Amino acid sequence: MRDRIAYRLPYAVMAVLGLFMLVQYYIPHQVVQAPRQMMLQWKQPLNGFIILLAIVGIATVHVRKIYRQERRWGYSIITLGAMAAMIFVGFAYGVQEGTIFSDWFKYLISPIEATMFSLLAFYVASAAFRAFRARSASAAILLVSATVVMLALIPAVSQNIPLISEISAFILKYPNTAAKRAILIGVSLGAISVALKTIIGIDRTLLERDGK
Amino acid sequence: MSTDPYIWIAAILTLGVFSFLYKDNAFFAVCEHLVVGLSAGYMFVTYWNNVFFPELILPLVQNGTGSDAHLWVPVGICFLWACKYVEKTKDMYRLALAFWLSIDLGLSIPTHMDAGVLAQIAGTISAPLNGSPVEILGNLVLILGTSFALLYFFFSTEHQGVLKGASTAGTWVLMVGFGASFSYVILSRIYLLIGRLLFLFRDWLGIAG
Amino acid sequence: MNYLRTAAAKLVGLDRRVVFIAVFVAVAIPFFLPVHFTAVPEEETIQFDNALVQALQSEKPILVDVDFGPQTMAEMEPMLLALLHRIFQSGHKAIFLTFMTEATSPIRNYLAEMESIYDLEYGRDYVFLGYASAYAYTMYGLGNSFSAYFHRDDRGTPLDRLPLMKNVNSLRDVSVVINIASNAFPRFWIQYSVTPHGFDFLAGTTAVGATEYYPYLQTGQLKGLLAGGRGAAEYETLLVEKGILKGPGDATAGLGAQSLALFTILGFILIGNVAYFLNRGKAR
Numbered sequence: 070m071r072d073r074i075a076y077r078l079p080y081a082v083m084a085v086l087g088l089f090m091l092v093q094y095y096i097p098h099q100v101v102q103a104p105r106q107m108m109l110q111w112k113q114p115l116n117g118f119i120i121l122l123a124i125v126g127i128a129t130v131h132v133r134k135i136y137r138q139e140r141r142w143g144y145s146i147i148t149l150g151a152m153a154a155m156i157f158v159g160f161a162y163g164v165q166e167g168t169i170f171s172d173w174f175k176y177l178i179s180p181i182e183a184t185m186f187s188l189l190a191f192y193v194a195s196a197a198f199r200a201f202r203a204r205s206a207s208a209a210i211l212l213v214s215a216t217v218v219m220l221a222l223i224p225a226v227s228q229n230i231p232l233i234s235e236i237s238a239f240i241l242k243y244p245n246t247a248a249k250r251a252i253l254i255g256v257s258l259g260a261i262s263v264a265l266k267t268i269i270g271i272d273r274t275l276l277e278r279d280g281k
Numbered sequence: 282m283s284t285d286p287y288i289w290i291a292a293i294l295t296l297g298v299f300s301f302l303y304k305d306n307a308f309f310a311v312c313e314h315l316v317v318g319l320s321a322g323y324m325f326v327t328y329w330n331n332v333f334f335p336e337l338i339l340p341l342v343q344n345g346t347g348s349d350a351h352l353w354v355p356v357g358i359c360f361l362w363a364c365k366y367v368e369k370t371k372d373m374y375r376l377a378l379a380f381w382l383s384i385d386l387g388l389s390i391p392t393h394m395d396a397g398v399l400a401q402i403a404g405t406i407s408a409p410l411n412g413s414p415v416e417i418l419g420n421l422v423l424i425l426g427t428s429f430a431l432l433y434f435f436f437s438t439e440h441q442g443v444l445k446g447a448s449t450a451g452t453w454v455l456m457v458g459f460g461a462s463f464s465y466v467i468l469s470r471i472y473l474l475i476g477r478l479l480f481l482f483r484d485w486l487g488i489a490g
Numbered sequence: 491m492n493y494l495r496t497a498a499a500k501l502v503g504l505d506r507r508v509v510f511i512a513v514f515v516a517v518a519i520p521f522f523l524p525v526h527f528t529a530v531p532e533e534e535t536i537q538f539d540n541a542l543v544q545a546l547q548s549e550k551p552i553l554v555d556v557d558f559g560p561q562t563m564a565e566m567e568p569m570l571l572a573l574l575h576r577i578f579q580s581g582h583k584a585i586f587l588t589f590m591t592e593a594t595s596p597i598r599n600y601l602a603e604m605e606s607i608y609d610l611e612y613g614r615d616y617v618f619l620g621y622a623s624a625y626a627y628t629m630y631g632l633g634n635s636f637s638a639y640f641h642r643d644d645r646g647t648p649l650d651r652l653p654l655m656k657n658v659n660s661l662r663d664v665s666v667v668i669n670i671a672s673n674a675f676p677r678f679w680i681q682y683s684v685t686p687h688g689f690d691f692l693a694g695t696t697a698v699g700a701t702e703y704y705p706y707l708q709t710g711q712l713k714g715l716l717a718g719g720r721g722a723a724e725y726e727t728l729l730v731e732k733g734i735l736k737g738p739g740d741a742t743a744g745l746g747a748q749s750l751a752l753f754t755i756l757g758f759i760l761i762g763n764v765a766y767f768l769n770r771g772k773a774r
Contacts, residue, residue, distance in 0.1 A: 075372035079379035086380065090387025094686065102634070108384055109631040110336075110638050111355040112624035115381065117332035118359040120623070124325045127317070144310055148318035155322025164330060165645065166598040172287060174323060174595040179560035180291040181316040182592075183477060184298035186561040190474035190517070190751070191302060191510040193467055198509055198758035199502075201463075202766045207456045212759070214460025219756060222468055222720055223749045224527040235415075238532065240461055241704060243419035247426030248458025250401050250705040251451070254427075255434045257397025264386035264393075275382055276375060302510050320592075327591040331621040335642040388630065388682070396685040396711065404709035423708070462701045465718065469565060469697035471751045472719035474517050475744040476564020482521050489521035 080270050087268035128152060214240055282487050292485040295477060401427075426454040498765030509758065516754040520746030527745035528738070529723035534707065538692055538714025539728055542576060545666035545690065551583040551654060553664040555675070559592030562672035562696050567596070568741035569694045569722035570670045572729055574600060578608040578615075579734055583654055585664065586618045587640070589625035589675060594644070612645075613652045620644030625675060626682045633661050633687035661689055666713075670694040676703060680711045694721065719744060 086108070093105045131145035158169045165171065203209040221227045221237030266272035283289065297312040337356070340349040361377035364370040405427045408420040432444060433451035440448050482489035531539075545552055554573070558566040577584050586597055601618060610616055619640045622628045628639045636658060637649050649655045657663060667689060669676045676693035684691045690713050693703060697718025706712035716725055722741035729735040 075375055079375040082376060082379040083383045083386075086383035087387035090384055091390050094388070094391035106631060106634060106638055107351045107354075109624075109627040110352070111358070112384060112627045113332055113622060113639065114337035114352070114355045115358055115362075116623035117328045117337070118355075118362065120324060120328050121333065122363070124321050124328075127321050141310070144314040147311060147314040148321075151315050151318025152322040152325075153318075155319050156325050159322065159326030159330075164326060164595070164598075166602040170323075170326070171595050171598065173319065175599070176287040176291045177294065178316060178319050178323060178592075179563065180295045180477075180480070181298055181312050182320075182560040183473065183480075183563055184295045185316075187470075187473040187477045187564075188298070188301065190470040191513050193470045194513045194751075194755050194758060195506045195509045197467065197755055198504075198762050201759050201762065203763055204766075207452055210453050211456040211460040211463070212763070214457040215464045216460075216756065216759070218461045218464040219467065219752050222464065223752050224529055224745055225749055228530065234530075234532075239415065239419060240457060241701065242533075242708075243422040244426050244454050244457040245461045245701055246704040246708050247423050248430055248455045249702050250405065250427050250708075251430030251434065251455070252458075253397050253702075253705055254401050254431060257393040257401075260393050261390050261398075264390050267382065268386050268390075276379060303507070323595075324591050327594055327621055328623070331594070331644065332623050335646065336639075340641055384627065388627070392630075392681045392685065396681040400685060400709050400711060401705055404705065408708070458701065462698075465697040465700055467752065467755055468720060468748065469562075469718050471517065471748055472565045472697070472741075472744060473562065474513070474564075474751075475719070475747045476567075476740075478518055478521065478747070479564075479740060479743065482518070 283485050288485055430454045495768045498768045501761055502765045512754055516750040517747045520750050525746055528727050531724040531728045534715040535724040538716055541692055541713040546580045546582050548665035550665040551585050553585050553667045555669045556588050556593050556597050557590040557675045558672035565696050565719040566672055568739045569716050572725045574604050578604050584616050588621050591621055594621050617652050617654050618644045626678050629679055630682040661687055666690045668692045672696045680706055684711055
């Protein structure tokens, strides 16, 4: 009985609800739209619950690290302390503009996260220097396209050298659109195929991977 | 130079992260662990305040036997999801996962078909072949380029003869697109660095306009 | 020739920290030079503003979904601020929401700033609905109902007590949806909401993702696009020309640094390729 619930029922749920969500898209009648609305509403708290579990998971990992005094466990104290402090100020003083919660976001979280991402400017320059070579006809086309678009992004160039802006705009509007559209159609068809196979139970990888 | 202690803290943290460019060090590790903790705490409070409490707990408390009674279903699914963490009941988690996936997958089929396939095909075949010479050339590039690039992804037949020529032209179109993306990626990353340097030079040191 | 090849080989073998210093200097120097650039608005930016002008002529409020955090603030903040000035200076009403937790705090900050500049009243001139999870399903569901996904706004007020939300039941009741996002959310808006429900949609994205939206511009699923910091600079120029902004903002201030940094990276790419071809000749 338990095997049926745990291993067969999920496929039935997947098939029934999946096909319902597919079919409802084409049926605007209230009989179909009312349950659809409810099902969509359920996703919000469910997502919230999963994220809350994930945060509890992060805390557990760091508590374990400190308890076992694993390598670099001292840093885990910083993580746990910061997490506890942020939760405390959020619940104790509120989250609106002008609160400690908002100030900590602006002056502690923001500068660290923004600077971490800004490091990518250095790495992308280094990568372009070392790897961006015209080794083949395709690579040469990529290089020429990138160079033209980059030059057009420099105001001193685009406003003084004739046609560079127009060529860049042409690249973005036509061949770029064609390339991105082909990828988009391919990705969409792939996603549809995976979704259909999973719903009707041909592809079982998504459900088996985590369930076992 | 700023006299605001918060600006000073932000500047020190900024320099701490930049120190990673030289090599990994304790200062950077402190910043890294600090931001993980603060962000997790921030997310916890935001999820609680904006999702869990107003969209689930409060409606159930106020109207749990009325029009919001259906919200007991996600409570049950959350319970099934939590079964994952108990050895004896962890199989039941598959039911919650099935529910989760079914809505995602079911809705993705018609929306992908409409927005990602049909609308794109319609846009391509209806590209007008009139107007200025540049527009005519551009739309020809668009129609043929999309077709050739799609042929490059067609693997059911071996790429030989005409198909090989078309798919090679398809790769060229793709390369032009990737080149445009690459230049925009570089631009984007530079802007992020500009933001940090503006903060250091203008907001902290006050030496740049 | 041999001298050139040796020099090229040495250049290619440069310590990456030398490249880092060059990039840092290229970005830093223009802040101290009295040189100012402006970005000429491109077709997509002009389309964006034209579509927005049409929406501003409607009685219905505008829905703005803001999805960016500190990571991409340098690119996205000037764009959003220009947009907020555009909306509120025209006296139009707007509803805000986000699908990204890290955007909640910055949005409160920007709206407080706008409230003091334009003397706005919360609930009547603007509303911040707060954060919603399950973005794709919420975007899809908003086509039929706001109150099903937002029982209360960000300040905990039930939606029916907010005057601005009285006549707003679904996306049919807003004049345009604008998504200022650093992630793929504009694509999800188009897929899950614009295509099935059919409304005008505008987007501002980071430069990283901007090129992916051109197919949607061509089909009309997207009516206008602001592409990253450069798009923001173009929009600032446009709004200065129209007298909406008193002066250009941070996106325009970064154009000098952006120019020199791009020149530097182009220089590195050129050096790398010259060295590659010189050494390839030697290998043969």
